[in-house]
Amino acid sequence: MAKLEVTVSGIRFRNPVLTAAGPNVLNAHMMLQAVEGGVGGVVSKTVSVKPAHDRRPTIRRAVCRSMMNAETWAEEPVEKFLEYYHEVKKTGVPLIVSIGYTPDDLKTLGPLIEREARPDGFEFSTHYLGKDVEPLVESAKALRYSVEAPIWMKVSPNFPDIQEVARRVAPYVDGFVATNSFGPVLDFDPENPEPRLGSAYGQGWLSGPAILPISLRVVYEVVSVQDKPVIGVGGIERGTDAIKYFMVGASAVAVCTAALKHGPQVYGKIAREINDWLDRHGYTSVEEVRNLYRERLRERRVYEGIPVIRVDDDLCTGCTACVRNCVERALYMKGDKARVVDDLCIGCGYCMDFCPEDALSLQERQP
Numbered sequence: 001m002a003k004l005e006v007t008v009s010g011i012r013f014r015n016p017v018l019t020a021a022g023p024n025v026l027n028a029h030m031m032l033q034a035v036e037g038g039v040g041g042v043v044s045k046t047v048s049v050k051p052a053h054d055r056r057p058t059i060r061r062a063v064c065r066s067m068m069n070a071e072t073w074a075e076e077p078v079e080k081f082l083e084y085y086h087e088v089k090k091t092g093v094p095l096i097v098s099i100g101y102t103p104d105d106l107k108t109l110g111p112l113i114e115r116e117a118r119p120d121g122f123e124f125s126t127h128y129l130g131k132d133v134e135p136l137v138e139s140a141k142a143l144r145y146s147v148e149a150p151i152w153m154k155v156s157p158n159f160p161d162i163q164e165v166a167r168r169v170a171p172y173v174d175g176f177v178a179t180n181s182f183g184p185v186l187d188f189d190p191e192n193p194e195p196r197l198g199s200a201y202g203q204g205w206l207s208g209p210a211i212l213p214i215s216l217r218v219v220y221e222v223v224s225v226q227d228k229p230v231i232g233v234g235g236i237e238r239g240t241d242a243i244k245y246f247m248v249g250a251s252a253v254a255v256c257t258a259a260l261k262h263g264p265q266v267y268g269k270i271a272r273e274i275n276d277w278l279d280r281h282g283y284t285s286v287e288e289v290r291n292l293y294r295e296r297l298r299e300r301r302v303y304e305g306i307p308v309i310r311v312d313d314d315l316c317t318g319c320t321a322c323v324r325n326c327v328e329r330a331l332y333m334k335g336d337k338a339r340v341v342d343d344l345c346i347g348c349g350y351c352m353d354f355c356p357e358d359a360l361s362l363q364e365r366q367p
């Protein structure tokens with residue numbers, strides 16, 4: 001049994017799967033359900049100095065088993081949330097309180113919540129601070145100098161230069177959370193083209209599996225330029241999704257959309273799947289897979305020219321999957337083996353992903 005326990009910014013979590021801020025942690029009831037569902041730590045719904053009021057509808061289905069939402073922050077005041085925090089604290093599971101947004105907001109909320117609820121840490125959302133770096137640094141400094149507990153900055157996936165943000169903010173924070181939902185985005189039903197969300201023109205924020213590759217890239221970039229831990233968030237539904245985040249350097253992960261879709265048991269399910277994957281591959285801890293992607297990146301083969309696909313006849317079973325999926329129609333069947341028209345092959349590699357036998361490889365062209 002692998003060791004699932006992780007320590008991030010000095011906070012010890014029984015497993016690396018946390019809640020991400022959202023309606024999955026809207027109140028004490030939902031946060032306690034997350035704890036029962038096996039979560040390693042609770043990150044609460046973002047509160048700000050004034051309760052939000054979001055015009056309905058706020059949450060709709062989106063492409064690729066994902067979601068589109070027009071929810072901002074909590075619609076209840078911080079005083080109500082203080083009661084919720086006390087309930088979570090009683091469970092002994094670490095509590096990270098999410099707050100937003102401006103330096104003044106953080107200077108008001110941080111000390112109040114620290115004094116009244118003693119959370120294990122804070123996460124501050126930057127979702128509505130725009131895309132300039134300076135306001136982000138100012139919010140980080142404001143919270144850093146007004147609370148004692150560790151603080152994490154939650155980054156949006158669409159900052160123009162995420163590495164600049166990470167470098168500038170790192171001195172003031174204890175970690176980063178990457179990422180928030182992606183957008184704004186727009187989608188609707190052509191049979192009934194009315195706005196599907198209550199926001200200004202029906203736009204919203206994309207979350208769930210559709211954003212996983214975006215968030216994964218952001219985690220990779222943030223880990224690359226600074227030393228503070230990063231919590232990966234975006235599209236995580238199963239253990240292998242989380243493993244990918246660890247491989248690019250995340251120290252823990254957080255989950256929102258999968259919990260909205262499948263309920264709070266999903267946190268424990270993902271934690272068990274992480275454990276099973278680690279056991280199956282002979283790893284004894286999350287730490288052992290951290291940054292494996294980076295190691296492979298250093299070792300990867302770089303082609304000088306345009307390579308060409310080669311078929312290993314001993315492995316090819318003639319299933320035709322590569323022929324059907326060749327983007328340039330360069331593959332064809334001769335008898336029961338796949339063959340390549342070298343002049344048509346552009347060496348893109350797409351066909352390799354469809355061969356169940358691993359019979360295809362890219363090779364340098366012979367002169």
Ligand SMILES: Cc1cc2nc3c(=O)[nH]c(=O)nc-3n(C[C@H](O)[C@H](O)[C@H](O)COP(=O)(O)O)c2cc1C
Pocket residue numbers: 020021022023045046059067069071072073074098125154179180181206207208209211233234235236254255256257258
């Ligand atoms: C309906 C909804 C509400 C959300 N509210 C918040 C919020 O209050 N604060 C915040 O930092 N992120 C919020 N998020 C973003 C999530 O915490 C998370 O970063 C994002 O959805 C990507 O993770 P996921 O694919 O697991 O949902 C919200 C997401 C959804 C879907």
